[in-house]
Amino acid sequence: MKKILAVDDSASMRQMVSFTLKKAGFDVTEAKDGVDALNIAKSNTFDLVISDVNMPNMDGITLIGHLRGLPDYKFVPMLMLTTESGLDKKSAGKAAGATGWIVKPFNPDQLLATIGKVLR
Amino acid sequence: MSIDLSQFYEVFFEESFEGLDAMESELLNLEPGTPDNETINTIFRAAHSIKGGSGTFGFSAVADFTHVVETLLDQIRDGQRQLTQVQIDLFLQSVDCLREMLSALRDSEEPDTQEAQALKAQFEAILAGDELAGLESNQVTPDDSSNTAVEEESRLGWQIQFKPGKDILKTGNEPIYMLQELGEIGDVELDINLDFVPTLETIEAEDCYFNWDIKLKSDCDLAKVDEVFEWVVDDCEINITPLETLVSAVDEEVSENATELGQAPAAEAITPAVEPENQDSSPAQSAKVTESTPAKKDNAPKNAEASSIRVGIEKVDSLINMVGELVITQAMLTQLSEGDFDKAKLVSLQEGLAQLAHNTRDLQESVMRIRMLPISFVFSRFPRLVRDTSKKLGKQIELKLLGEQTELDKTVMEKISDPMVHLVRNAMDHGLETTEERIASGKSEVGSITLNAFHQGGNIVIEIIDDGKGLNTEKIKQKAIANGLITENSDLTDEEINLLIFEPGFSTADQVSDLSGRGVGMDVVRRNIQALNGSVELASTPGEGSTFTIRLPLTLAILDGQLIRVGEHIYIIPLVNIIESLQINLEDVNCVGGEYDVLRLRDEYIPIIRLFDLFNHEPDSKKMEDGLLVVVEHDNEKIGILVDELLAQQQVVIKSLEANYMKVEGVSGATILGDGTVSLIIDISGAIKLAGLKKSVRRSIEKAVVDLESA
Known part of the structure; x- marks a missing residue:
């Protein structure tokens, strides 16, 4: 089963993402901010990381930058959740090593379709 | 996949209200000018989350409104704008407005958007005030749809030259997946070019050296193809041209099959490709469907307010611990009951029962603690109240909060809020003097209101203390006589007279002001507190101020x-x-x-x-x-x-x-x-x-x- 790390400071978004992915047959671990995610990521391996951008403690772009530097995460796809108005974040995210992005708001089907781009 | 989004609503509302509370308290700390980065970031983040969540869960009215709030916050955060007092007030009004809208939605009601429209207009006026580049980014979405509009007529497909950047794998992108994705759009013919693969000595295992020439046979538009390469377009060489031009320009090598396609009626060629496209465009539709479902949901409980509670993990842990002990005691008692019962066992039985009583009491206390929340949940609404009211009254008022971590039952908490608001309003309106009066009587010009909470033998005590002029006992007495509550020759102490303000139909304000005395008297305050098995007392010293003391049981259960x-x-x-x-x-x-x-x-x-x-x-x-x-x-x-x-x-x-x-x-x-x-x-x-x-x-x-x- 493919393992996904879902990072979002908003509990409802996290639950929605997690629920959708679990229902689609993924093994999902949740983290509530960048620091939390980094700690979890260090003691586990994942096939995909999905992270919100704007979070307390450590934002998503910093998280992706840190993760990309870890040997285990060199090739792991990492997607950021961003809003249309946060488009300028995309290039910053790419520079940090993000694979791609999912634009909020999205519905479960869109989420799964997007994930299909990097997990097959 | 159909997922009922409504199951996430409750958490969404909960976190949104928390976010609004955080926004409000941070806003109250803001001073005009260039605010502290962390403060403005916290506010921004709260707004951002509400916008994201409301958009996702289909509450578009909230999402639309929050968008303008967020935009202005973003510009302030980026230092593009100076924060003004007007803006702070506007943000605070937005918090109120969002709270109303979200409350309505939580109760499955249509939110009233009038207020939001009015506020939104004000935000837009501010935003339009000067030309900021940042604004335009909202309208411009990097969508190549304008290109595709030209290419409306049916087409055969696309010729794609795809040369991935060397580092593409290190961003987690996988070219093979992109080719597979193209395969889902239509028929794909691949030509791989290995010209750039270096010799074994110089090859870097983690780099990508391949590139491809792809013929995609599909009537999809360019945007669809662009979408496949959306994430990598900046790092790769990608060249997409319509396939028909290539076909007519000839390419002898084009397979017979392809030539046939070129001559066949377009409709036929299109058929297989139509389906995947239809499917892929459906998210937009299903988004609409989910949007309309919440409105139809009428089995959602009204007044969902009390339906969930957040509990600290340590409370749950302690509960589990207690249950563990209970199980042990139960096992011990069971053991005792096995076999014949003789006198020797009696002592053990008594011990076991004492242990059980102990466990039960501990467990009970732990369970009660779960419902307990710090009173800061109630206190937190007062800074805003005091700020707004002091402005309205033209008085300078400082609010002190003590014992914010004192815990009490959630139900009690919900019900004590309104009486407290009333008492605090009264203290500000009637208790505290005007600045001039205070200076004249030699007091500091800033009046003070203190809210203090503490536990006292199974009760929670909440004090509302002001350093104002104290109750005017003589005036109360005259009023009470005029109202027929007492007679001229009633022999009452000053304390007894002061307590008369809690009698129904009593109001000492010479004029009914906007704040207090709007028909809800102190008698209602007392009645509400008594309904909670509580009491309210009053101590007042002329010239020094008054203290209202509310006593409440910790729980109603x-x-x-x-x-x-x-x-x-x-x-x-x-x-x-x-x-x-x-x-x-x-x-x-x-x-x-x-x-x-x-x-x-x-x-x-x-x-x-x-x-x-x-x-x-x-x-x-x-x-x-x-x-x-x-x-x-x-x-x-x-x-x-x-x-x-x-x-x-x-x-x-x-x-x-x-x-x-x-x-x-x-x-x-x-x-x-x-x-x-x-x-x-x-x-x-x-x-x-x-x-x-x-x-x-x-x-x-x-x-x-x-x-x-x-x-």
Whole structure:
């Protein structure tokens, strides 16, 4: 089963993402901010990381930058959740090593379709 | 996949309200100018989350409105704008507006968007105030749809030259997946180009050296193809051209199949490709469907407010710990019951039962603690209230909050909020003087309101302290006389006179101001607090200020009760109400007006209620001297309740009669005793009413007794 790390400071978004992915047959671990995610990521391996951008403690772009530097995460796809108005974040995210992005708001089907781009 | 998004609503509302609270308290800390980065970031983040969530869950009215709020916040955060007081006020109004809208949505109602529209217009006016580049990014979405518009006519497909950047794999992107994705759009013909693959000596295992020429046979538009490469377009060389031009320009090598396609009627070629496209465009539709479902949901509970609670993990852990101990005790008792029971086991049994009692008590306390929340949940609304009110009143007011971590039951908390708001408003409006008055009387020009909470023997005590002018006892007295509450020659102490402000229909404000005195009097405050089994007291020193003290039980679920017996019936009197219990000395009893018995106890006259009369029971004896008198206090007045016998004191779990049966006068609830019988809990104020002992009657009794004595 493919393992996904879902990072979002908003509990409802996290639950929605997690629920959708679990229902689609993924093994999902949740983290509530960048620091939390980094700690979890260090003691586990994942096939995909999905992270919100704007979070307390450590934002998503910093998280992706840190993760990309870890040997285990060199090739792991990492997607950021961003809003249309946060488009300028995309290039910053790419520079940090993000694979791609999912634009909020999205519905479960869109989420799964997007994930299909990097997990097959 | 169909997923019912409504299951996430509750969490969304909860976190949104928390976010709004955070926004509000941070906004209150803001000063115009260039605000502290972390503060503005916290505010931004809250708005951002609400926008994201409301968009996702289909609350578009909220999402639209939050968008403009967020945009302005973003510009302030980026230093593109100076924060002004007007903006702070506008943000605060937005918080209120969002709260209203979200509350309506939570209750499955259509939110009123009028206010939001008005505020939105103000935001847009600010945003349009000067030309900022940042604004335009909202309208411009990097969508190549303009390109595709030209290419409306049916087409055969696309020729794609795809040369991935060398580092593409290190961003987590996988070119193979992209090719597969193209395969889902239509038929794909691949030509791989290995020209750039270096020799084995110089090859970097982690780099990508391949590139491809792709023929995609599909009538999809360019945007669809662009979407496949969306994430990598900046790092790769990608060249996309319409396939038909290539076909006509010839390419001898094009397979027969492809040539056939070129000549075949377009419609035929299109058919296979139509389906995937339709499917892929459906998210937009399904988004609409999910949007409309919440409105249709009418099985969602109204007033979902009390339906969930956040509990700290350490509380749950302690609970699990307790249950663990309980299980051990249970195992021990089970072991005891096995085999024959002899005397030797008796000691162990007693020990086991004592242990069980201990476990149960601990468990009970832990469970109660789960419902306990820090009072800061209530206190947190006051900074805003004080800020707004002080502006309106033109007074300078400082608010101090003490004991914010004091915990109390969630239900109690929800109900105490309104009375507290009323008391704080009153303190600001009537209690605190104007700045000029304060200076004239030698006080600091900033008035102070203090909210203080602490625990005191099973109760929570909340104090509302102001350093204002104190109550004007003389004015209260005159007003009370004018209202007929007391007479000229009533002999009342200053404290007793001050308490008159809690009487129905009392208001001392010379003029009814906008803030207090809008018809909801202090009597309502007291009634609400009493409904929670609480009390409110008042201390006031002229020139120095007033203190209102609210006392509340920590929980409404359990009560310390005194079991009493009348005939064969057992009732419970809340222990908090009981002052003392005594045997009656008949010499001290007077009968007033042939109707009411009054006991003279020390310097007070206490009306006696015979419980057997009240509830129509047959007592052991109707003689007063055979029974016991339980003296209870209510509303700062003492009443004696005549019973046959006092039994044990114990904690009882309150079961609502109203919910299970109907409201019964004189009874506040019921409980189940150790032997399984149901016992009713006496509601003191109800019992007094039932006995016909209205306040006026009590006063006239007192007066009669005094007259009697002096005669």
